[in-house]
Amino acid sequence: RAQDAVEGSAFSFPEVEAGVDADHHVAQGYDADILLRWGDKVFADAPDFDPKNQSEAAQERQFGYNNDFVGFIPLDGADDRGLLVVNHEYTNEHLMFPGIVTVEDGKIAVAEATEARVDIEMAAHGGTVIEIRKVDGKWQPVLDGALNRRITAKTPMEICGPATGHARMQTAADPTGTRVLGTINNCAGGVTPWGTYIMAEENIHGYFTGALPEGHREAENYKRMGIPEDSYAWGRFHDRFDIGKEPNEPNRFGWIVEVDVMDPTSTPRKRTALGRFKHEGAASALAKDGRVVFYLGDDERFDYVYKFVTAGRYNPDDRAANLDLLDEGTLYVARFDEDGSFVWLPLVHGQGPLTAENGFESQADVLIETRRAADLLGATPMDRPEDIEPNAETGRAYVMLTNNTKREEANAANPRVENAFGHIIEILEDGGDLAATQGTWEILLQCGDPSVAEVGATFSTATTANGWFGMPDNCAIDSDGRLWVSTDGNSPKDTGRTDGLWAVDVEGAARGTSRLFYRVPVGAEMCGPCPTPDLTTFFVAVQHPGDGGEDWEGHGRPSYYEDLSTRWPDFRDDMPVRPAVVAITKQGGGRIG
Numbered sequence: 001r002a003q004d005a006v007e008g009s010a011f012s013f014p015e016v017e018a019g020v021d022a023d024h025h026v027a028q029g030y031d032a033d034i035l036l037r038w039g040d041k042v043f044a045d046a047p048d049f050d051p052k053n054q055s056e057a058a059q060e061r062q063f064g065y066n067n068d069f070v071g072f073i074p075l076d077g078a079d080d081r082g083l084l085v086v087n088h089e090y091t092n093e094h095l096m097f098p099g100i101v102t103v104e105d106g107k108i109a110v111a112e113a114t115e116a117r118v119d120i121e122m123a124a125h126g127g128t129v130i131e132i133r134k135v136d137g138k139w140q141p142v143l144d145g146a147l148n149r150r151i152t153a154k155t156p157m158e159i160c161g162p163a164t165g166h167a168r169m170q171t172a173a174d175p176t177g178t179r180v181l182g183t184i185n186n187c188a189g190g191v192t193p194w195g196t197y198i199m200a201e202e203n204i205h206g207y208f209t210g211a212l213p214e215g216h217r218e219a220e221n222y223k224r225m226g227i228p229e230d231s232y233a234w235g236r237f238h239d240r241f242d243i244g245k246e247p248n249e250p251n252r253f254g255w256i257v258e259v260d261v262m263d264p265t266s267t268p269r270k271r272t273a274l275g276r277f278k279h280e281g282a283a284s285a286l287a288k289d290g291r292v293v294f295y296l297g298d299d300e301r302f303d304y305v306y307k308f309v310t311a312g313r314y315n316p317d318d319r320a321a322n323l324d325l326l327d328e329g330t331l332y333v334a335r336f337d338e339d340g341s342f343v344w345l346p347l348v349h350g351q352g353p354l355t356a357e358n359g360f361e362s363q364a365d366v367l368i369e370t371r372r373a374a375d376l377l378g379a380t381p382m383d384r385p386e387d388i389e390p391n392a393e394t395g396r397a398y399v400m401l402t403n404n405t406k407r408e409e410a411n412a413a414n415p416r417v418e419n420a421f422g423h424i425i426e427i428l429e430d431g432g433d434l435a436a437t438q439g440t441w442e443i444l445l446q447c448g449d450p451s452v453a454e455v456g457a458t459f460s461t462a463t464t465a466n467g468w469f470g471m472p473d474n475c476a477i478d479s480d481g482r483l484w485v486s487t488d489g490n491s492p493k494d495t496g497r498t499d500g501l502w503a504v505d506v507e508g509a510a511r512g513t514s515r516l517f518y519r520v521p522v523g524a525e526m527c528g529p530c531p532t533p534d535l536t537t538f539f540v541a542v543q544h545p546g547d548g549g550e551d552w553e554g555h556g557r558p559s560y561y562e563d564l565s566t567r568w569p570d571f572r573d574d575m576p577v578r579p580a581v582v583a584i585t586k587q588g589g590g591r592i593g
């Protein structure tokens with residue numbers, strides 16, 4: 001149902017009706033076209049996707065699973081040609097592999113993992129770099145693009161910055177502590193001002209198995225990160241994921257990874273200066289003096305909001321001069337005070353409690369155990385920090401706090417106990433300068449259904465029944481400074497709606513008004529959005545569609561919406577449901593919103 005124009009709103013599109021079904025839905029007057037699906041070719045010579053005959057070799061040449069972060073890097077300054085960079089966060093075996101789910105006596109079982117299956121999963125992780133081009137108003141992949149690339153859980157990477165070579169980073173396969181294979185659980189990410197692709201390693205704990213040797217020095221470190229969680233079978237076939245066999249391997253994950261997409265043979269770099277935790281993403285912008293500021297969320301209940309400020313300045317005239325900016329700078333963690341101010345506390349070895357007395361012998365120790373260092377500094381435990389997007393024009397940044405049902409004590413920055421729907425904090429850096437070390441903050445929105453008083457949602461009264469949302473996760477500030485929020489966790493059972501992409505007014509009389517622009521098929525989570533600089537396209541990522549529904553061979557899975565399922569986006573009996581990146585454009589062309 002179209003929404004009447006809201007006084008002062010930056011948006012005028014007709015709102016989508018919230019709800020749930022097998023398909024995706026975009027605002028009237030717009031097209032939502034499938035651009036890339038799991039299994040699609042990334043190279044001209046890649047094999048066609050054959051879900052019943054998958055292999056590691058094929059998957060290494062095809063688009064990976066569970067697309068999360070999407071970035072667009074224009075080529076030669078063009079509006080209609082660029083590189084799409086996409087994270088493949090994780091794999092859902094029960095949705096990927098035919099016939100592995102069985103039901104006996106009402107109990108669901110997934111068949112024992114095999115090495116071949118694990119290797120396909122590893123190849124379906126990581127990221128994709130692919131050239132895309134707009135032809136007659138529609139985007140399409142360029143399969144012979146010279147810069148096309150797949151990055152996987154086995155791609156050789158370099159360890160850079162202060163933790164490089166440290167004894168805690170060394171393994172049998174890499175006694176130098178400088179080289180690691182692969183990146184995993186890349187949730188959101190970023191694109192730097194110099195056009196590199198940032199992948200954030202988030203829930204790395206699930207990939208590790210086994211037990212540390214008795215009395216091992218990493219015991220506390222791994223406990224703080226939830227390692228091992230044992231969600232994947234990788235450790236049964238690859239010793240490095242078994243901490244009994246390779247106790248230091250988890251220290252080589254949980255970092256920010258930088259990829260120079262202009263050289264497809266470049267070695268991706270793990271930038272240890274930005275700390276080790278469950279990195280949600282790394283959106284960046286320039287400070288007033290040309291240093292570069294990265295906002296970093298640690299997605300765990302009661303964990304922290306961080307930022308990193310480079311020591312060097314961005315040089316717009318010399319791309320090569322920027323390529324190692326991420327190796328030197330200051331990592332800060334936020335303390336949100338009750339009076340509406342905040343302070344960025346520096347995580348610098350030798351300062352305050354970050355000394356040998358507390359087990360930090362060097363900056364490498366501070367970074368490897370970033371969370372413990374932040375604990376000691378007195379940072380404010382938050383309700384699961386996800387994306388944080390800065391707006392360099394205003395010196396503000398928007399912090400998505402997705403939820404925290406375990407919170408028992410409220411504080412000003414986390415004002416609700418049992419916070420099921422999350423909230424958004426707007427911070428204002430002192431002097432409007434993103435490199436400031438303090439500032440003020442306010443709550444932009446407490447999320448959830450405003451018609452249920454106990455929820456305590458604070459959407460404006462102009463927000464319709466379709467316009468509210470819970471569980472903010474990713475977000476974008478478009479080139480007009482407008483905020484878009486995508487969600488993770490709105491379920492038919494709890495909210496009668498799927499996840500989607502909402503447009504949120506942050507300025508003037510309409511501040512706090514939200515409206516639904518796009519929603520995903522049942523079972524999916526919304527990732528992205530990535531608006532192109534000219535605002536004529538929004539790329540969005542539909543992640544794990546059909547999860548919790550029926551697998552594609554018709555076997556059931558424990559589910560909160562058992563009676564619903566989807567074969568999006570192909571709707572073919574011989575095709576599984578597939579995660580996909582979608583390009584949204586306005587019919588007839590023009591600016592989105």
Ligand code: FEO
Pocket residue numbers: 089187188202280299386473
């Ligand atoms: Fe992978 Fe924090 O969401």
Ligand code: CA
Pocket residue numbers: 068089187488525527543
């Ligand atoms: Ca996700």
Ligand code: CA
Pocket residue numbers: 187188280386473474488
């Ligand atoms: Ca996320």
Ligand code: CA
Pocket residue numbers: 386402473488
């Ligand atoms: Ca999330």
